[in-house]
Amino acid sequence: MNQSQLENIIREKQSFLCVGLDSRVDLLPASVGNRVEDLLEFNKKIIEATSDLAAAYKINTAFYEQYGTEGWGILKETLELIPDDCFTIADAKRGDIGNTSSMYARAFFENMSFDSITVSPYMGSDSIKPFLEYGKTVIILALTSNAGTVDFQHLESSGKPLYQHVLETATGWADTDQLMFVVGATRADHLQKIRSIIPDHFLLVPGVGKQGGSLTEVSKYGMNERCGLLVNSSRGIIFASPGEDFATAARNEALKLQKEMAQHLI
Amino acid sequence: MNQSQLENIIREKQSFLCVGLDSRVDLLPASVGNRVEDLLEFNKKIIEATSDLAAAYKINTAFYEQYGTEGWGILKETLELIPDDCFTIADAKRGDIGNTSSMYARAFFENMSFDSITVSPYMGSDSIKPFLEYGKTVIILALTSNAGTVDFQHLESSGKPLYQHVLETATGWADTDQLMFVVGATRADHLQKIRSIIPDHFLLVPGVGKQGGSLTEVSKYGMNERCGLLVNSSRGIIFASPGEDFATAARNEALKLQKEMAQHLI
Secondary structure (H helix, E strand, O other), X not given: OOHHHHHHHHHHHOOOEEEEOOOOHHHOOOOOOOOOOHHHHHHHHHHXXXXXXXXXXXXXXXXXXXXXXHHHHHHHHHHHHOOOOOEEEEEEEEOOOHHHHHHHHHHHHHHOOOOEEEEOOOOOHHHHHHHXXXXXXXXXXXXXXXXXXXXXXXXXXXXXXXXXXXXXHHXXXXXXXXXXXXXXXXXXXXXXXXXXXXXXXXXXXXXXXXXXXXXXXXXXXXXXXXXXXXXXXXXXXXXXXXXXXXXXXXXXXXXXXXHHHHHHHO | OOHHHHHHHHHHHOOOEEEEOOOOHHHOOOOOOOOOOHHHHHHHHHHHHHOOOOOEEEEEOHHHHOOXXXXXXXXXXXXXXXXXXXXXXXXXXXXXXXXXXXXXXHHHHHHOOOOEEEEOOXXXXXXXXXXXXXXXXXXXXXXXXXXXXXXXXXXXXXOEEHHHHHHHHHOOOOOHHHEEEEEOOOOHHHHHHHHHHOOOOEEEEOOEOOOOEOHHHHHHHHOEOOEOEEEEEOHHHHOOOOOOOHHHHHHHHHHHHHHHHHHHHO
């Protein structure tokens, strides 16, 4: 799925919700089981319960990679369970020298068929360009939502923080329709500043839901004419209930967010 | 293996050579085969032919990840083929928010048993700390050797390039013995500057061999009392010959580098 198809999906579903499949064996409901292989059934039930409400699904590779080959198998099978009317994100945060990034691109765009991947900008242009060659969407880390952002992302150079340099430089690497940026900002001033630099790009916003951001603020200061937002919620949805009703509970949480999003989309 | 054991190995073998197992199906000798599964036999032969000359092996995960679960299986089996008297590096360049980095750490330090992993510093302290909890070595990207370094790593903040901020900040996160830095510098002035900031840390230096750095310069300006260097060569060794003699040719190339290194170690 490309970004103009994503825009259509967002309008149809009245939702810019991204469900993060951060599934964990230790948090699986007892009714599902507690083995690594049970993750697949859990993901299947979550996807079935939420896919009409979600514009996108994000699979963080770390959650699967920790289980080695078995985890990678489940990652791939989970991707195949996601219906075609949802945008898919490999949250992999990869990045290496050019010929090596080509192989990561092959992993996520050929061996698996994700619509997009998150990448780390530290190594610069040639670490990102191989991902762009597939014509799919590349989602670049700009301003993340964790405590460590202060270490480097806010370092000022020529009067601008590093994350702003990333936004300005990376927009030169590809058309707007092929890039997105991870923006963990839920603060109005940061979002306004970011929108002044990249008015047209999609932003992938983590940190709404259990991580605590405000959907109202994000919508007010982050939305553009294309919507331009994918707001992620992981634990708040998928682990909404530890009981047998986990899928219904997940749907209810997703529905709450979707309804709120529909208001903001007017 | 910890860093003091690595120092002993370097003295014993008179070598600070790191062999990069950047194995590729399309470059396998015909005598080995041309299927993904043949990578394992190739790696086995390369390791057998070079392990007495190598202080370390570096496995770049991208080369295996591109083949999905089969590739991950080969990655793990390759690691198990490396003898105990070699330091092992997962060249994975991972990094995510804290709880997610914990899972990457589990992937490479528990599911597999690497001695070290390369990580990207962009997301700051909490993206690195979970890797440090294993007491193993964490190798942080500082100054890489690719063209894209100019985009962000050389941006100046408070009169210092970003990579220098990474060096200075990251050294506060753990003891010297638990950190290393990727330093792609083969230029004397950069190496001298880096050594003035981190005199005692080990540096992992890519880009000697087919990528073209000078071992003499690196040794002259990068070596410290512990040696403090792991110099990587990948293609120059493992693909030294496309013929049946690939393992002998690999050994010969490794031997050349080891002999040169022995001179520098005096």
